[in-house]
Amino acid sequence: MASGIRDKVAILGMGCSKFGERWDREADDLMVEAFEEAVADAGIEKNQIEAAWLATAIEEQHVGKSGVPLAMALRLPLVPVTRVENYCASGTEAFRGAVYAVASGAADIALALGVEKLKDTGYGGLPQRSRGNLNQMWWANFSAPGSFAQLASAYRTKHGASRDDLKRAMAHISVKSHDNATKNSKAHLRSALTVDQVLGAPLVAEPLGLFDCCGVSDGSACAIVTTPEIAKSLGKRDLITVKALQLSVSNGVEAQHNSWDGSYFATTRVASKRAYQEAGVKDPRAEVDLIEVHDCFSVTELVTMEDLHISAEGRAINDVLDGFYDADGQIPCQIDGGLKCFGHPIGASGLRMIYELYLQMQGKAGARQRKKGPTLGLTHNLGGFPHQNVCSISIIGRG
Amino acid sequence: MTRGILAFGGYIPMRRLSRAAIAQANGWFNSALKSRAKGERAMANWDEDSVTMAVAAARDSLSDRNRDDIAALHFASTSFPFLDRLNAGIVAGALNLKSDIAAHDHAATQRAGTSALSLALDAADAGPQLVVAADKRQTKAAGTLEMHVGDGAAALLVGTGDVIAELVGKATRTVDFVDHFRADGFAYDYPWEERWIRDEGYQKIVAETLASLLKETGIAAADISAFCMPCTLPRVAAALAKKAGMPDAAVQDNMSATCGETGAAHPLLMLSRALENAKPGDLIVVAGFGQGSDALAFRATDRIGAFKPKLGVKGHLARRREEKNYNKYLSFNELVTMERGMRSEVDKAIALSALYRKRDMLTGFIGGRCSVCGTVQFPKSNICVNPNCNASHTQEDQPFADLDGKIMSYTADELTYTPDPPACYGMVQFEVGGRIMMDFTDIDPGQLDVGRDMDMVFRVKDRDPQRGFTRYFWKAAPAGGIGDGG
Numbered sequence: 001m002a003s004g005i006r007d008k009v010a011i012l013g014m015g016c017s018k019f020g021e022r023w024d025r026e027a028d029d030l031m032v033e034a035f036e037e038a039v040a041d042a043g044i045e046k047n048q049i050e051a052a053w054l055a056t057a058i059e060e061q062h063v064g065k066s067g068v069p070l071a072m073a074l075r076l077p078l079v080p081v082t083r084v085e086n087y088c089a090s091g092t093e094a095f096r097g098a099v100y101a102v103a104s105g106a107a108d109i110a111l112a113l114g115v116e117k118l119k120d121t122g123y124g125g126l127p128q129r130s131r132g133n134l135n136q137m138w139w140a141n142f143s144a145p146g147s148f149a150q151l152a153s154a155y156r157t158k159h160g161a162s163r164d165d166l167k168r169a170m171a172h173i174s175v176k177s178h179d180n181a182t183k184n185s186k187a188h189l190r191s192a193l194t195v196d197q198v199l200g201a202p203l204v205a206e207p208l209g210l211f212d213c214c215g216v217s218d219g220s221a222c223a224i225v226t227t228p229e230i231a232k233s234l235g236k237r238d239l240i241t242v243k244a245l246q247l248s249v250s251n252g253v254e255a256q257h258n259s260w261d262g263s264y265f266a267t268t269r270v271a272s273k274r275a276y277q278e279a280g281v282k283d284p285r286a287e288v289d290l291i292e293v294h295d296c297f298s299v300t301e302l303v304t305m306e307d308l309h310i311s312a313e314g315r316a317i318n319d320v321l322d323g324f325y326d327a328d329g330q331i332p333c334q335i336d337g338g339l340k341c342f343g344h345p346i347g348a349s350g351l352r353m354i355y356e357l358y359l360q361m362q363g364k365a366g367a368r369q370r371k372k373g374p375t376l377g378l379t380h381n382l383g384g385f386p387h388q389n390v391c392s393i394s395i396i397g398r399g
Numbered sequence: 400m401t402r403g404i405l406a407f408g409g410y411i412p413m414r415r416l417s418r419a420a421i422a423q424a425n426g427w428f429n430s431a432l433k434s435r436a437k438g439e440r441a442m443a444n445w446d447e448d449s450v451t452m453a454v455a456a457a458r459d460s461l462s463d464r465n466r467d468d469i470a471a472l473h474f475a476s477t478s479f480p481f482l483d484r485l486n487a488g489i490v491a492g493a494l495n496l497k498s499d500i501a502a503h504d505h506a507a508t509q510r511a512g513t514s515a516l517s518l519a520l521d522a523a524d525a526g527p528q529l530v531v532a533a534d535k536r537q538t539k540a541a542g543t544l545e546m547h548v549g550d551g552a553a554a555l556l557v558g559t560g561d562v563i564a565e566l567v568g569k570a571t572r573t574v575d576f577v578d579h580f581r582a583d584g585f586a587y588d589y590p591w592e593e594r595w596i597r598d599e600g601y602q603k604i605v606a607e608t609l610a611s612l613l614k615e616t617g618i619a620a621a622d623i624s625a626f627c628m629p630c631t632l633p634r635v636a637a638a639l640a641k642k643a644g645m646p647d648a649a650v651q652d653n654m655s656a657t658c659g660e661t662g663a664a665h666p667l668l669m670l671s672r673a674l675e676n677a678k679p680g681d682l683i684v685v686a687g688f689g690q691g692s693d694a695l696a697f698r699a700t701d702r703i704g705a706f707k708p709k710l711g712v713k714g715h716l717a718r719r720r721e722e723k724n725y726n727k728y729l730s731f732n733e734l735v736t737m738e739r740g741m742r743s744e745v746d747k748a749i750a751l752s753a754l755y756r757k758r759d760m761l762t763g764f765i766g767g768r769c770s771v772c773g774t775v776q777f778p779k780s781n782i783c784v785n786p787n788c789n790a791s792h793t794q795e796d797q798p799f800a801d802l803d804g805k806i807m808s809y810t811a812d813e814l815t816y817t818p819d820p821p822a823c824y825g826m827v828q829f830e831v832g833g834r835i836m837m838d839f840t841d842i843d844p845g846q847l848d849v850g851r852d853m854d855m856v857f858r859v860k861d862r863d864p865q866r867g868f869t870r871y872f873w874k875a876a877p878a879g880g881i882g883d884g885g
Contacts, residue, residue, distance in 0.1 A: 145810075
């Protein structure tokens with residue numbers, strides 16, 4: 001049994017650009033914006049970074065392939081730079097690469113940076129791309145909202161939930177994230193919404209309306225990691241350390257085998273269990289005190305509450321409507337606004353989630369700071385579609 | 400050796416465009432349309448063409464019949480999607496016919512259907528011959544042709560032995576009578592005056608051919624019980640029957656009111672319909688017209704009652720849904736330039752080598768069945784998807800086209816580009832195992848429901864506007880159609 005990553009790596013510094021429609025910024029500008037904050041926070045010089053990972057998902061829209069765009073933007077001193085991509089979970093992949101490099105002893109200090117410059121397509125929503133020579137000859141003509149929307153019909157069938165009840169819980173999720181984002185100056189969407197506005201919005205993909213969908217944003221986020229010993233030697237106190245990093249990738253069972261009912265994420269259930277084990281968490285509902293999940297769509301957030309083993313199966317609607325995940329609830333979810341409102345610059349999103357946990361644990365989250373500082377947080381970074389996806393879970397904690 | 404018809408079937412697209420809707424849209428421009436604003440015409444969905452309709456008609460005729468003895472495929476159309484690529488080859492692939500068959504495209508005349516049937520009968524000694532005819536009629540807006548024509552297909556399996564209708568005889572004429580033409584590089588027909596076509600064309604050329612048929616076969620015209628004359632000009636069929644001495648009652652409904660004239664397919668569609676109603680001993684004559692004429696006579700045998708197509712022409716006519724939106728017809732037929740949006744601009748280039756390598760999967764809809772655990776799966780793969788099996792290299796071919804499927808999850812997507820929004824799709828789960836996230840077609844968003852029974856249909860997946868390539872795959876359509884209720 002592997003010993004796992006728990007307590008082997010500390011976060012030395014983090015940064016995050018403002019997310020949004022950054023019409024006046026190129027991808028390298030966004031990278032520099034996030035990096036300058038992180039390197040100042042870490043209190044190191046750039047040339048102390050020994051290895052770097054760059055996450056971008058739709059690289060053909062902005063920087064192109066390879067690690068070169070990061071090395072060029074930051075003028076890194078000819079260090080190894082690896083570009084990673086794993087759908088919308090790419091950001092956590094970069095983090096994983098940097099953390100593992102430090103844990104292995106290959107690098108003392110490593111950088112993970114995610115960036116996406118999406119707002120140069122000429123239209124709203126995610127860029128439309130080819131899915132590969134063979135896939136595009138037989139895959140359904142589905143969009144991201146259309147694939148996630150199907151969670152709703154399957155979830156309703158399984159749990160006997162009415163469309164109205166489900167829509168109300170989904171609306172609560174979006175209203176909550178909009179409320180939270182009003183207190184976040186870096187968020188893309190900062191206006192509050194009412195439940196009626198959400199329910200009355202035009203449909204994008206039945207039953208998802210416009211406000212059930214997250215923003216498509218430009219932005220960048222990054223982390224500088226090192227060992228706890230080096231962090232202490234650099235004068236850091238009250239370390240924030242990595243407790244678990246787990247990734248689960250669909251192998252075709254959901255898409256091709258009739259054992260999956262379409263109402264949940266098989267990968268999330270597996271990855272979160274493994275992460276709790278790696279972090280030594282026995283009862284996540286009692287022990288985890290802050291979560292940032294991949295709320296690309298409101299219904300994704302809803303079913304994810306069950307897949308993380310925090311809400312009981314079939315009970316997410318009740319927990320959501322009871323305010324369990326609100327900013328003043330027992331386990332706030334998306335206290336920074338989430339993908340929904342902070343925004344979703346794909347390659348940056350996983351790192352943005354960790355950034356929020358890192359700020360909250362240090363009491364540096366400003367107007368949205370949770371009163372009793374969280375000590376154990378979880379990020380859930382998903383990529384792909386409910387029927388075939390990658391799910392990355394990280395657990396971050398104090399000490 | 401007795402030769403004749405072994406099986407028959409048809410296909411008519413579910414949508415029927417109301418002629419009143421055409422007249423309402425175009426009457427200001429062409430006032431003659433107003434007097435023709437009766438009934439309706441079949442209108443192919445955006446994802447249908449002569450290839451997909453031919454496949455549908457062939458499947459209607461063959462049902463569960465073993466296809467391995469079929470020796471040749473004849474495909475007749477004047478609206479083939481490809482000028483240089485064997486269109487019959489696509490149909491053969493979708494039907495999973497064996498590769499050692501002969502396959503022919505019969506083109507360039509409205510009588511291509513009857514000529515293909517005639518040739519197939521001549522070749523029947525080589526084994527059963529599948530004849531399919533289909534047309535998706537391309538016409539200009541606001542012309543009378545737009546009112547007359549319809550989209551559809553028919554299929555006949557001909558051969559020797561235990562036939563349901565025996566060939567009595569046939570006659571033919573070839574005359575370069577140009578009632579209309581469509582030159583290379585032109586999209587639309589250029590027609591001449593209807594009265595001339597009627598008097599100099601049908602009433603002379605077809606009449607002479609019928610006379611030859613009667614003379615050579617020794618049939619008494621009075622004994623003919625069904626005369627399938629695909630002309631939708633008024634009173635032409637009745638006049639021809641009268642001239643030949645056939646009973647008035649023999650003249651078959653030309654489906655002008657319900658379907659419209661389906662080009663090369665129409666004589667065979669009418670023949671299929673006549674066969675549905677035939678009793679043993681009935682004498683059926685079918686004619687084709689176009690730069691000459693074909694006439695073929697069949698006599699129904701005692702076996703006629705034993706055969707039923709899956710849905711048949713009658714069933715397809717009943718499975719209808721009125722379309723009053725003429726603008727949708729214009730859009731589906733690219734008669735109006737729609738703002739399709741940037742999402743439609745994704746490059747649709749096709750990797751021909753990948754299409755060939757995966758032709759059984761993509762055209763034949765062949766998946767896998769694990770010989771160890773029995774799990775049915777799509778696509779067929781090296782390692783069984785069943786997590787409790789995962790056996791390697793154990794999968795046998797599993798055809799999916801005729802499997803019963805049900806919707807497991809669905810959506811109606813307003814975001815993704817489709818010529819007929821919203822894009823409806825979802826996970827279809829098959830009763831024997833296996834599932835596929837599939838495009839739905841011939842469905843309304845209101846008809847989406849978990850557990851709904853779905854049939855598999857061969858349709859256009861995409862058209863590449865840059866290179867003109869049409870890409871096909873299978874979609875799910877509500878079993879039995881959704882009719883007017885939805």
